[in-house]
Amino acid sequence: MSGAGAVAGRVLRGLRGDRRTLALVLVVPAFLVYLVGEVFPRPEPIAPILLAVFVFFLTYLLTSIGFLRERTAGTLSRVLVAPVSRTDIVAGYVIGFGVLATVQAGVLLVAGVVFLDVEFTHGVAAFVLLELLGAATALGLGVVLSLFAETEFQAVQFIPLVITPQVILGGTIRPVEDLVWYLEYPARVMPITYLVRGMEYVVRGEGTVTRFWTAVAVLTAFSVVALAAAVLVLDRAR
């Protein structure tokens, strides 16, 4: 796993030198939460949605563009020639962005409490767990989809296609169960649906504990599938 440690260290060192990205990851979410708190007279109902979507969205954005850069700059080829397994490379990304997602979760936690009066009914640990599972899924998705882009602009073009429908259908505007069947079934295979469902339980105490653990189980499955797909597609990325 020393290869994973090297890759994780490289990811984090790169972010340290990139202040704009650091601000995007750490300051912008808190600022947006503040704006929501100022604009909505009762922001609590939308708090779970904001907290669910931010980390997922930013992790997807950073990994898809970061991985695309690795591929187009030639560093990925170089890493693949080195005596490091594909699993180690993806594990390195998971550790690096996992650290970042944890810090982000901390920022959102504080912002949620300060600006949205969020109480985290079922504890902070469950909140962080959900954020990390969402980040792992977004990471795998970002790596896989970055293969279909040749430029950073093209990678960003996937956002309205991949992220936005999830945000619209994933229980943010109306419950998934109330959607027409041809929208309900796609919504049931979207990670954000389960992120929102889990957050509603953790943040506002909505739903049952069974519903929460089902969401955790489904998100874990999404993470495993997305990361396994990322390992498999690394061969194509060469």
Add this chain to the structure above:
Amino acid sequence: MSVPDAATVAVDGLRRTFDDVTALDGVDLTVADPAIVGLAGPNGSGKTTLIRCLLGLLTPTAGTVRVFGQPATAMDAPTRRAIGYMPQTDAVYTDLTVRENVAFFARLYGVADRAAAVDDALEVVGLEHRGSDRVATLSGGMVRRTSLACAVVHDPTILVLDEPTVGLDPALRAEMWDRFRTWRSAGTIVVLSTHYLGEAGNCDRVVFLRDGHVLADDTPDAFRAATGADDLEAGFLALLDAHDRGATR
């Protein structure tokens, strides 16, 4: 840099296609001893594809590529550790410092005394005083030298360099060639590609590629003698001419 007995690069009947395009066809190449082997030819002749097949980054459509007797696409960790690779693109992290880049690759290759190895690599490429500079702030030549330091930090037995001197000024190019000769003399197999045909005269052996075929494989002196040309560029053009005339007959 020492070469184990089994140090061999063996390419046999290599064919590689990309959809309808044949990038390499029937390429044979064997390198057993320390030497600077140049893969020369115009753009699109198949040099980079051959290099990527040697490194296991591309799977042959037909034929075999073996390094130390192992298929290039299934090399074990010790074999991979024996290879250093400098891609055609800069292939370094611009948001890291020079030292951080070299240290990253040292760690990937499991170098024992990392700090000393990084110091040595930086000294070899003449960047020992720029180690704490971010790569984004360096000139193009310094970025190429950083990339070279990343390729040699683990003291490889086979050094594969894709267009290592492209974009460099003549003085820096000459400096690079001096380094390649030093490594070759120390026992390293240096396989490099170049589309500067004149520059290929610095190699011990030149493999001329054209449209994915090996047009000729010999020493620069033998080329000059065979074609009667003063430099390799003229010699290569004479070869092409002879080849084309033979093809139209």
